[in-house]
Amino acid sequence: MTSGCSQPYQQPYPRVLCIVALKRCGCHNKRVEHLNIRCSIIGQLDIGVIISCNFSMKLGCSQCYSQPYPRILCKTAYNSIMTRLSPTQIHRTRQLAERAAACALSYYQSDYEITIKSDESPVTQADLAVSELLEKHLPAIADFPVLSEESQPEQPLWTGWETYWLIDPIDGTKHFINRTGDFCVCIALIHRNQAVFGLIIAPTTGALWLAQTADEDNDMLLEKYQNGQAVPMPTDRPEKPIVALSTKTLSKRMSILLAALPAYDWYNRGSALKYIDIAEGKASLYPKMWDTCEWDSAAGQCILACAGGGVMRFDTRDTIHYGKSASLINPHFFAYRDLSDETLVALCECYPQAVIHPRDC
Structure with missing residues (x-):
């Protein structure tokens, strides 16, 4: 009208x-x-x-x-009133994510500029290009503010937003630079401090996962796509705990924490794809005992929750919430699935003894 x-x-x-x-x-x-x-x-x-x-x-x-x-x-x-995305909006978001992945790949397969941000983390032309693409088109799908790792307002306006998009244009920038393939594009929708929609796409494989939590008018949604085609979501379960870690070595800090497990295997995995590994049954635990930001975890947390897993803070044993403070730093947490309640408690109890040690020791 x-x-x-x-x-x-x-x-x-x-x-x-x-x-x-x-x-x-x-x-x-x-x-x-x-x-x-x-x-x-x-x-x-x-x-x-x-x-x-x-x-x-x-x-x-x-x-x-x-x-x-x-x-x-x-x-x-x-x-x-609008607390969840409609099927049409979800379809459009998936199409936009595929465009973002193609944009990232165009840089991945060529030369590009790398700069160092104030927090000493790298940012590439690909990060900025994907961020610009998503920031421009997401509000046309659902008219909410966009908070991106690469574009943040000077004031913490997000603490007053009831609903907003939270994006990590390229999660795993170091893996992108090193061409390991372990990077992804993360898109989440936050409503009243909870991640209610999450999408992760791995540009190098063409795999895409999306999920939306249920409310009184919508059922829970969990879907996987491969090169644009819907495929079944794996339902594997590991026989014993398998831990996905960001590091290539097992530090003393991590060894103390993992003593909470009776037996386990572990492997190195980059970016938010660790959440996907847990959701698909390739892993059962991803502990994070150093600082991460809210855009690193939101999409993965939503997908994992819809797959039957969860994210738990070590300190309060509560889940992670979003946009509640001016700081965008997550508390230390672990993502999990198929672990007993006793194991979850044991991990929280081991955390104080583990975290006193330096991260790399």
């Missing part, structure tokens, strides 16, 4: 009205067979537009519901 200032004002109001109407008539689990909505703008305020809607719908239970529905609808109001 068009407002009085001749600017188009578009929002998916029908979904909002349908949900309200269905719940009011007590038939919110029924199928909507027919829906008519007529809207007209009757005023405008700073926070949005006032619209008058008359709508009627025929439900699968043969009941009809008709209601004139004047109310103020604005971006803030809509965002507070």
